[in-house]
Amino acid sequence: MIYFLVPVFNEALNIAELAKNLLSVLPEYEKFYVFVDDCSTDSTREEIRKAFPSAKLHLIEKAYNGGPGHSFNLGMEWILSHSSADNDLLISLEGDNTSDLDLLPALVAATLQEYDVALASVYLPGGKLEKTNWLKKWVSGIANWSIRTAFNLNIHTLSSFYRVYRLGILRRVKSQYGILIAETGFVCMVELIVKLVETGAKVIEIPTVLHSGRRKGSSKMNIVRTTFGYLGFICKHLVRSR
Numbered sequence: 001m002i003y004f005l006v007p008v009f010n011e012a013l014n015i016a017e018l019a020k021n022l023l024s025v026l027p028e029y030e031k032f033y034v035f036v037d038d039c040s041t042d043s044t045r046e047e048i049r050k051a052f053p054s055a056k057l058h059l060i061e062k063a064y065n066g067g068p069g070h071s072f073n074l075g076m077e078w079i080l081s082h083s084s085a086d087n088d089l090l091i092s093l094e095g096d097n098t099s100d101l102d103l104l105p106a107l108v109a110a111t112l113q114e115y116d117v118a119l120a121s122v123y124l125p126g127g128k129l130e131k132t133n134w135l136k137k138w139v140s141g142i143a144n145w146s147i148r149t150a151f152n153l154n155i156h157t158l159s160s161f162y163r164v165y166r167l168g169i170l171r172r173v174k175s176q177y178g179i180l181i182a183e184t185g186f187v188c189m190v191e192l193i194v195k196l197v198e199t200g201a202k203v204i205e206i207p208t209v210l211h212s213g214r215r216k217g218s219s220k221m222n223i224v225r226t227t228f229g230y231l232g233f234i235c236k237h238l239v240r241s242r
Contacts (some may be wrong), residue, residue, distance in 0.1 A: 001088045002029045002108070003079045008095040008159075009038040009070035012047045013216035018097050019051030025101045026108065032056040034079060035095075038073040039064060047225055066159075069188025073181040076170060086168030087112075092161055097214040099162040106206055107164045116169035116201040119193075120208035121157035127207035147190050150234045153197060158190045169201045187233045 002085050004022055011018075022033065033055055039062055043064050048059055060074055072092065079090055089111060093099040099120065107118040123144060147158050173195045174180050184192045197203065 001083060001085065002026060002031050003083070003090045003167075004031065004089065005035045005036070005072070005075040005079065005090055005092045006034070007036045007038060007068050007075065007096045008040065008048070009065070009068075010040045010042045010044060010046050011095040012040070012042040012044045013168065014096045015044060015047035016052050017214075018095060019048075021097070023052070023055060023103050025104050028109075032058070032079075034058045034060070034075050036060040036062065036075045038062055038066065038068070038071050067184035067188075068186055069181050069191070072188055072192075073179065076180050080167060080171060080174065083167055086171065088167045090165045090167060090170065092163050092165070094161050096216070099207050102209060103206060103208050104164075109166045110204050110206065111166060113203065115145040115204045116166050117193075117196055117203045118164040119155070119157055119203065119205045120160055120162040121205035122160065122208060122210050123156035124205055124207040127157075127209060129160075143190075145235060147194075151194055153194070155193065155197070155203060156185050158193050159186060160210075161189060162208065163189075169196060171197070172201075173199050183233065190233060 006018070008015075022031075033052055035057070037045050037048075037059065045059060045061060048057070058078065060071075060078060062071070075092075076090065089108060091104070091107075093101075103120055107120065110118045121177070144156065144158050147153065148155065170180060173192070176199055177195055180195075181188045181192055193203070
């Protein structure tokens with residue numbers, strides 16, 4: 001079984017196209033779609049229900065806006081509680097059509113063969129951020145470099161939502177740390193990859209293009225808040241390491 005996990009907040013304009021692509025990709029696999037809505041104020045929830053009329057779908061509607069990290073943790077916990085197979089896969093991705101789904105067969109194949117986690121990487125040769133303003137590129141690049149340096153990681157892209165995990169490795173992280181993701185903001189993906197590496201996960205990166213031009217509406221990432229989130233995460237690590 002392959003579980004798709006998609007956190008969403010005010011993505012009504014993007015859902016129809018996203019659903020068409022998700023329903024058609026990887027046709028040889030049994031698929032389950034899990035969306036976590038972070039208290040959208042538009043018609044996101046209605047669009048999701050309308051777009052997946054006959055698919056296996058679970059929509060988690062949160063009681064308060066807790067951020068993407070909170071959404072990812074809720075969705076992963078739900079999936080782990082509803083699958084007992086460690087070789088089932090969890091695919092996480094953005095809800096705004098910026099993830100290149102043409103890459104999914106390669107990511108899934110790598111994970112099924114020998115890796116615990118496959119990352120779609122915009123910073124490997126062949127990858128790039130398409131139609132992204134210079135400030136976001138700068139923040140993303142500096143954040144990834146800083147985290148790699150602070151944690152001594154040989155991984156290029158640390159903050160992307162677009163990944164494939166074996167459920168078994170997520171269970172190992174949960175067992176070791178008690179919680180998969182504690183960070184609520186966009187640094188949540190950095191937290192999880194650090195935990196995965198410390199748990200001994202085998203990780204592979206495959207280059208991808210982040211297609212920002214496909215997004216309808218604006219990005220939900222707040223540059224200032226995200227920057228301070230990265231700095232705070234690094235500072236907490238340095239304090240713990242003393």
